[in-house]
Amino acid sequence: MRTLPFFLISLVVGAAVFGAAVGIGNEYAFFAGYVVLQYIVLSTAWNILGGYCGYVNFGTAAFFAMGAYSTVAIYKFIADHDLYRMPMPVLVLIGGAVSAVVGFGMGYLTLRLRGAFFAIATLALAVVLQTLVVNWDYVGGSRGAYIIRPETFPLIGSYIRYLFLIMLLLAIAALTIARLIERSRLGFGFATIRDDELAAEASGVPTLRLKLIATTISGALMGMAGAPYPYYIGYLQPDSTFGLDYAVNSIAMPLIGGTTSWLGPLIGAVLLGSLQQLATVTISSAVNLLIVGCLLVAFVIIAPNGIIGLVHKYIQRKDDDFIGRRHVGLDAPAAPPEPAPSATADNPP
Amino acid sequence: MTGLLEVDKLSKRFGGFVALDGISLSVPAGERLGLIGPNGSGKSTLVNCICGTLRNEEGSVRFDGRPIDGLPAHRRTHIGLARSFQLPRPFVSLSLLDNVRIPLLYTVEARAHHSAQHIDELCHGLLREVGLADKARRLPRDLTQVEMRKLELARAMAAEPKLLIADEAMAGLTHSEIEDILTLLVRLNEQGVTVILIEHIMSAVMSFSRRLVVLVSGRKIADGPPEAVMRDPEVERAYLGQ
Amino acid sequence: MILSFDLLINAIISGVLIGGFYAAVTCGVSISFGILDIVNIAHPAFVILGSYIAYIINAQFGFDPILVSIVVVPAFYALGAGIYQIYYVAFERRGQESLRGLAFFFGLLFITEVSLVLYFGVDYRYVQAPYIGPTWHFGFIDVPMRILVPCVVSLLLIAFLQLVLTRTFIGRAIMAVAQDQLALRLMAVDPIRIKRIAFGISIATASLAGAFLIIIQPVEPSVGRDYIGRIFAICVLGGMGSLPGAVIAAMLIGVVESITSTFYGPSWAPAVSFGFLLLTLAVRPAGLLGR
Numbered sequence: 001m002r003t004l005p006f007f008l009i010s011l012v013v014g015a016a017v018f019g020a021a022v023g024i025g026n027e028y029a030f031f032a033g034y035v036v037l038q039y040i041v042l043s044t045a046w047n048i049l050g051g052y053c054g055y056v057n058f059g060t061a062a063f064f065a066m067g068a069y070s071t072v073a074i075y076k077f078i079a080d081h082d083l084y085r086m087p088m089p090v091l092v093l094i095g096g097a098v099s100a101v102v103g104f105g106m107g108y109l110t111l112r113l114r115g116a117f118f119a120i121a122t123l124a125l126a127v128v129l130q131t132l133v134v135n136w137d138y139v140g141g142s143r144g145a146y147i148i149r150p151e152t153f154p155l156i157g158s159y160i161r162y163l164f165l166i167m168l169l170l171a172i173a174a175l176t177i178a179r180l181i182e183r184s185r186l187g188f189g190f191a192t193i194r195d196d197e198l199a200a201e202a203s204g205v206p207t208l209r210l211k212l213i214a215t216t217i218s219g220a221l222m223g224m225a226g227a228p229y230p231y232y233i234g235y236l237q238p239d240s241t242f243g244l245d246y247a248v249n250s251i252a253m254p255l256i257g258g259t260t261s262w263l264g265p266l267i268g269a270v271l272l273g274s275l276q277q278l279a280t281v282t283i284s285s286a287v288n289l290l291i292v293g294c295l296l297v298a299f300v301i302i303a304p305n306g307i308i309g310l311v312h313k314y315i316q317r318k319d320d321d322f323i324g325r326r327h328v329g330l331d332a333p334a335a336p337p338e339p340a341p342s343a344t345a346d347n348p349p
Numbered sequence: 350m351t352g353l354l355e356v357d358k359l360s361k362r363f364g365g366f367v368a369l370d371g372i373s374l375s376v377p378a379g380e381r382l383g384l385i386g387p388n389g390s391g392k393s394t395l396v397n398c399i400c401g402t403l404r405n406e407e408g409s410v411r412f413d414g415r416p417i418d419g420l421p422a423h424r425r426t427h428i429g430l431a432r433s434f435q436l437p438r439p440f441v442s443l444s445l446l447d448n449v450r451i452p453l454l455y456t457v458e459a460r461a462h463h464s465a466q467h468i469d470e471l472c473h474g475l476l477r478e479v480g481l482a483d484k485a486r487r488l489p490r491d492l493t494q495v496e497m498r499k500l501e502l503a504r505a506m507a508a509e510p511k512l513l514i515a516d517e518a519m520a521g522l523t524h525s526e527i528e529d530i531l532t533l534l535v536r537l538n539e540q541g542v543t544v545i546l547i548e549h550i551m552s553a554v555m556s557f558s559r560r561l562v563v564l565v566s567g568r569k570i571a572d573g574p575p576e577a578v579m580r581d582p583e584v585e586r587a588y589l590g591q
Numbered sequence: 592m593i594l595s596f597d598l599l600i601n602a603i604i605s606g607v608l609i610g611g612f613y614a615a616v617t618c619g620v621s622i623s624f625g626i627l628d629i630v631n632i633a634h635p636a637f638v639i640l641g642s643y644i645a646y647i648i649n650a651q652f653g654f655d656p657i658l659v660s661i662v663v664v665p666a667f668y669a670l671g672a673g674i675y676q677i678y679y680v681a682f683e684r685r686g687q688e689s690l691r692g693l694a695f696f697f698g699l700l701f702i703t704e705v706s707l708v709l710y711f712g713v714d715y716r717y718v719q720a721p722y723i724g725p726t727w728h729f730g731f732i733d734v735p736m737r738i739l740v741p742c743v744v745s746l747l748l749i750a751f752l753q754l755v756l757t758r759t760f761i762g763r764a765i766m767a768v769a770q771d772q773l774a775l776r777l778m779a780v781d782p783i784r785i786k787r788i789a790f791g792i793s794i795a796t797a798s799l800a801g802a803f804l805i806i807i808q809p810v811e812p813s814v815g816r817d818y819i820g821r822i823f824a825i826c827v828l829g830g831m832g833s834l835p836g837a838v839i840a841a842m843l844i845g846v847v848e849s850i851t852s853t854f855y856g857p858s859w860a861p862a863v864s865f866g867f868l869l870l871t872l873a874v875r876p877a878g879l880l881g882r
Contacts, residue, residue, distance in 0.1 A: 056693055113872055115689045116630040120823045121872050124865040127820055131862035142858060185454050192440050192451055198402060199438035201422040202431070204456030204508055208421070244816060248701050255694055286708050293701035300691045300698065301681040 003180050010172045018168060022161075030164040034232060036273035037167040038225050042246065043253035043265035044174040045221035048181065049214045050251065051259030054194030056119040059106070059126035061246040063219045065133065066102050067095030067226025068241055072139045075147055075230070088166055088228060095227030096220040102129070103219020107212040130242040144237040147230040163228050174221050178262035181217075190214060222250075245289060249273075252296040258308025267307050351414065353378040353512055353543050354399070354430075359408030361391075361398055361567075368394045370567040371408065376512070376545065381538055383558030383575065384547045387587070391567040392547050393435055396514050400432050401425045413511065426456050429511035433504070433518055435547075437497040439489035445500055446485040449475045452507035471507075479503045479533060495526045502533060512543040519550050527553050555579075563587075597731040602853040603846050604732060610845025611742030612803050614838045617822040617829075618749055619796040622789055624823070625832035626769045629678065629790065633696045634822060635815035636703035637794055641667065641801020642716075642810040643707055649718040656718045657744060660802035664795045671794025674699070675787045700815075707812040715809035723806060741803035746838070748799055752792075753834045765789040769832065817861060824868035 021029045042060060049055050071091050078085060110121040134142045153162035181187045189210045192200035200207050230236045249272070257268025272295065276288040303310050356374040360367070369391045376382055386392050397403040399410055401422035409418050412430055420428075431452075440448050449472050457463070463471070476482045479499040489497065498518050505513055515534060519527045531553055538544050548554045554561070554575075561578040563571040565587045571578045578584055616638055623631045644663055645656035682692040722736040756762035764785045767775055772782040804810060825844055829836030844864050852860045 050690070054690060056690055058697075109869070109873065116624075116628075116693065117827075117872055119630070119693060120632075120820075120827075121869060124820055124824070124868045124872075127865040128862050128869070131859060131865075135858055185458075188443075188447065188451060188454060191442055195440040195442050196438045199434065199440065199504075200451070202400065202402070202426060202434070203452040203504060204423050204426040205451065206421075206423050206455070244701075248697060251694055251697060255691070259690075286705055289701050290705040290709065293698045293705065296698035297695055297702065300694050301677065304685075304691055 003176065003183075006179060007172070007176045010175060014168050014172050018165060021164065027158060027160060030158070030160045032274075032277040034160070034164050034167050035277060036270060037164070037171045038229075039249060039253060039269040039273045040171040040266055041167070041174045041221055041225040042250040043257070043269045044171075044178050044262065045218045045225070046250040047254040047259055047262075047265045048178060048190075048221075049218040051254050051264065052181065052187065052190040052194065053211060053214045055111075055211065055214070056115075056251070057122045057215075057218065058119055058244075058247050058251075059122040059129075060222060060250040061242045061244065062126035062129045063099040063102060063222035064226035064229070064246055065238070065241045066099045066129065067092075067223030068229040068236060069133055069139050070095045070098045070223070071227050071230045072145045072147065072236060076138060076145075088162070088231070092166065092170065092224045092227045096224035099223020099226070100216050100220035102223070103215040103217075104212060106219070107215030111208060111211045111215070126242065126247075130238060133242070134238045140236070142238060144235055145230065146235055147233075149231050149234055159231070163232050166228055167225070170221075170224055175262050175266060177217070177221070178265075182261060186210065186213065248289065248292055248296070249276075252292050252299075254306070256295055256299045256306055258306030260305065260308060264306050264308050271307075351411070352376045352380075353413060354545075355411040356395075356399065357409050357411070359395070359398060359405050359410065361394055361403060361405045368567050369398065369405070372564075372567075372569050373408075374562065374569065374572070376543060378511070378543055379538070379541065380543050380545075381535075381557055381559045382543075382545045383554040383561045384545055384564065385549070385551075385554055385561065386564035389566075390564040392564055393516060394567075395564065396432055396516055396547065400430060400514065423455070426452070426508050426510075429509075430514075431505040431508040431510035431512070432514040433498075433501040433516055435516040435520075437489075437501040439492075439497060439500055439504075441489050444486050444488060445476060445481055445492075446472050448489065448500060449503050449507040452504060452509075456508040475503045475507050478506070478536075480529070495522050495529075498522070498530065499533075502530070506537065510542060512545070513537065514545045514547065516547045517549065519548060519553055531557055598853055599850070600731070601733055602849045604734065605738060606846030606849030607842050608734070608738045608742040608845070609807070609849065610842030611745045611838070612738070612800075612807060613821060613825060613845055614841035615741070615745035615748055615796065615803055616800040616818060617825040617837050617841055618752055618834055619793040619800070620822045620826045621829070621832060621834055621837045622752075622765070622796075623793040625826050625830075625837075626765060627786055627789055627793075628769065629675075630693050631696050631790075631793070632693065632819060633700035633703060634793075634797060635818040636700045637667070637670075637797035638801045638804060638818065639707065639810060639812060639815040640703060641798040642805040643711060643801070644798070645802040645805055646716045646718055646810070649720075650716075653719070655720055656802040656806055657741075657799070660798045663798050667798040668791040668795040670791075672787045672791035674794070675790035678790075679783060679786070704812045704815060711812070713811050713813075715811045716805065717809040718802075718805050720806065737806050741806050744799075745803060748796065749834055749838060752796070755792075756834070761785070761788060765792075766832070820861070820865040820868060824864045824871065828867060828871045 021033055042064065046057060046060055049057050074086055074091065074094065077083075106122065106125050110118055110125070113121055133139065139145055150159050153159050156162045156165060181190070189200070189205050192203065192205050193207050193210060197207055229241075253268030253272050254265040255268070256272060257266065258264030272292060275291060279287050279291055299306060305312070352375040354374070354376040356372055359369055359372045361369040372395060384392055394403065398405040401417070401420060409416055411417065412425070412428060417425055417428070440451065443451070450468065453468050453471055473482060473485065476485050479502060481496060481499055481503065484492070484496070489500065492500065502515065502518060505515075519530055522530070527550060534544050534546065534557065546554060546557055558575050560573065561571070561575040562569060563578060563584050570587060571581050571584050616635070620631060620634050623629045623634070641660055641663070645659045648654055648659040649656050678692060678695065682695065722740045725736045727734040727736065727739070756766055764775060764780055765788070768782050768785045768789070775782045775785065821844065825837055825840045828844070829838070829840035844867055847867070848860050848863045851863050
């Protein structure tokens with residue numbers, strides 16, 4: 001399926017999702033749904049750098065927070081100068097642009113580092129950014145920042161529905177971009193970086209340039225997910241906004257869903273996100289992270305290729321039984337032979 | 350007259366250890382050069398420096414008339430310098446077809462735009478040349494050692510190089526398998542590709558090379574026609590005498 | 592900002608002392624990351640676990656926290672050995688440690704931290720010991736005992752570890768396993784067993800480090816997160832597997848953090864260690880006393 005039909009179909013599905021949320025009749029559906037959609041964007045964004053290229057980013061929160069704080073800064077600026085309120089889509093784009101710049105900068109500084117060093121450096125960068133923001137009084141510093149959310153939005157109804165819609169469109173955009181990358185020359189390049197960077201260079205792949213593209217796109221999407229957040233939450237606090245919780249979720253969801261395609265982060269985010277919303281309402285919000293941690297550890301040990309991998313193994317076993325052969329082995333290929341690039345296990349170091 | 354590849358007093362150190370000590374080498378276009386030397390003599394280090402995987406401290410490398418020092422490895426591939434790795438490094442998550450597609454997408458594409466279909470045909474053609482056409486859609490994990498070597502060569506060939514450095518492509522292969530690879534390299538050379546063959550298997554080196562270079566402990570100790578080089582007493586002492 | 596000499600000297604001294612403690616927290620990672628190349632990002636969580644165990648026993652029975660942590664060392668060692676076994680079977684053997692191994696430890700970090708929150712809540716906990724209150728005064732120099740004692744014991748611990756690594760067979764095997772597994776096998780030593788022992792030792796140090804931590808400051812579960820950057824910064828800056836290097840790096844970072852905190856305020860302190868880390872990674876990944 002080419003990209004344009006995919007995008008159009010996603011829009012239709014999105015409209016159905018919105019309709020379903022309206023149908024539930026409870027505004028909480030939009031509050032909870034927003035979080036799940038946000039995680040779809042964050043995990044898809046993470047997976048572009050982590051799953052496709054093999055570079056683990058622990059600093060998801062920083063990119064997310066930069067988007068959120070751009071919104072806060074603009075909000076304050078508008079309030080101070082009594083200007084007209086900036087529309088959300090513009091805020092989203094600005095948040096995305098800010099985080100894109102941060103992503104590019106981070107890439108430039110850290111991409112000469114290998115594996116674990118890169119991951120640790122992303123963590124370091126996140127904390128440095130957090131410290132800078134905490135000490136910037138204009139956006140409230142450590143005291144936090146209040147955003148007054150408008151009550152309603154014309155045509156759509158409550159403002160939270162509007163935010164839900166924005167995040168829905170962002171999720172569709174993120175998934176479409178991820179899918180587009182997968183099937184393009186860029187996606188092949190990313191896969192070679194993940195498999196064997198040295199061989200990729202020798203084959204003519206400009207690895208540094210591609211890695212910068214990955215960090216920039218990934219960062220931009222995360223920033224766009226963060227831009228509406230202040231309006232959603234009402235009170236923005238640096239500690240939680242920059243928290244490691246975003247990192248663990250944006251890593252766990254693709255790993256649980258499957259890192260090989262756009263479908264993995266989607267599955268992971270929907271499943272894990274919904275589970276967490278349920279747990280928050282029924283048990284407590286602390287238990288969320290316990291669930292994420294346990295599932296992450298369990299999947300990473302038992303099902304390294306995620307849910308997608310499990311499904312493929314199941315299909316493969318059916319095929320093999322049909323042919324009359326028994327398939328033996330821990331890591332079955334993640335996909336039956338296909339023209340499109342498909343990833344299986346990590347490259348042995 | 351300058352050669353396709355000009356290496357001038359190239360030196361490479363790892364901490365206190367001198368891996369390459371002032372290597373100079375001139376390779377004219379169309380040459381079939383054999384590079385031999387004991388283990389640890391610096392052959393692979395030389396290849397890495399020429400191809401840009403490692404940076405040399407001293408000396409310079411010129412390719413096709415232009416200096417390439419400081420050029421990143423992928424740019425060197427773009428201008429026609431390709432290599433196969435001693436230990437095969439396939440892209441494990443991609444099919445064989447996609448493995449050879451990569452250089453076509455990133456190197457050949459940079460030179461002249463091809464349609465997707467044309468690239469597909471080129472991929473199949475390359476795999477046919479190395480005898481892997483029937484495994485086009487398999488993953489590298491399903492290949493035998495010799496098939497991985499062939500894939501490695503196919504991938505290097507896919508970059509449509511002017512100069513191909515084959516780094517110990519034949520280690521551990523049977524006689525007929527060695528013949529296969531040699532035939533491949535000879536055919537490549539006849540198509541106009543300059544080939545540098547790095548090998549330990551003397552029969553293959555002798556039959557393939559028109560010129561032989563011997564490396565010992567990071568220094569070039571011989572450079573000339575194969576028979577003359579093999580009779581050189583210093584070569585005998587340093588290399589064959591072991 | 593008034594540059595007061597008294598303040599500066601005190602900041603430096605407390606920085607050095609805290610640095611000694613930081614070295615104890617880091618030495619486990621020097622072994623697991625510096626020598627074994629295992630990115631155990633969950634190490635701080637195990638340190639916090641050690642703190643809580645010291646707290647429970649101390650609160651119940653009044654025993655000295657450091658003594659408690661020493662008694663608990665075998666349990667931590669067993670925990671470490673067990674974790675390594677899982678890590679080896681699930682990741683190292685399959686060659687997947689880069690992404691999934693990392694995620695594994697990340698998950699462990701959260702499991703440990705949240706379990707502590709669920710069991711103990713988010714209140715700060717502290718221990719009681721005779722040396723926690725008093726402060727020695729030398730003129731204008733103040734040396735709080737609750738920082739001095741952990742620092743001294745930390746340095747003893749590290750000296751002991753260094754002796755083990757350089758003088759005993761197991762210790763040298765651990766140093767060797769990073770460089771040449773084949774050679775070890777040829778000597779009829781199982782590299783996997785050596786790594787398991789090493790990782791066990793690594794986690795065992797967390798028990799002691801945890802006791803030191805809760806002596807120096809009150810502890811609640813998320814305190815560990817501040818240490819992730821610190822210990823990797825110290826490990827890298829100190830030259831990866833080098834324990835003496837870690838001590839020097841730890842004291843350096845301790846002093847800079849202390850001076851920053853004293854003169855610019857504590858809200859800038861976290862950026863110090865992480866900033867150091869970035870600088871080291873950018874300029875000289877081999878660290879001060881590079882491997």
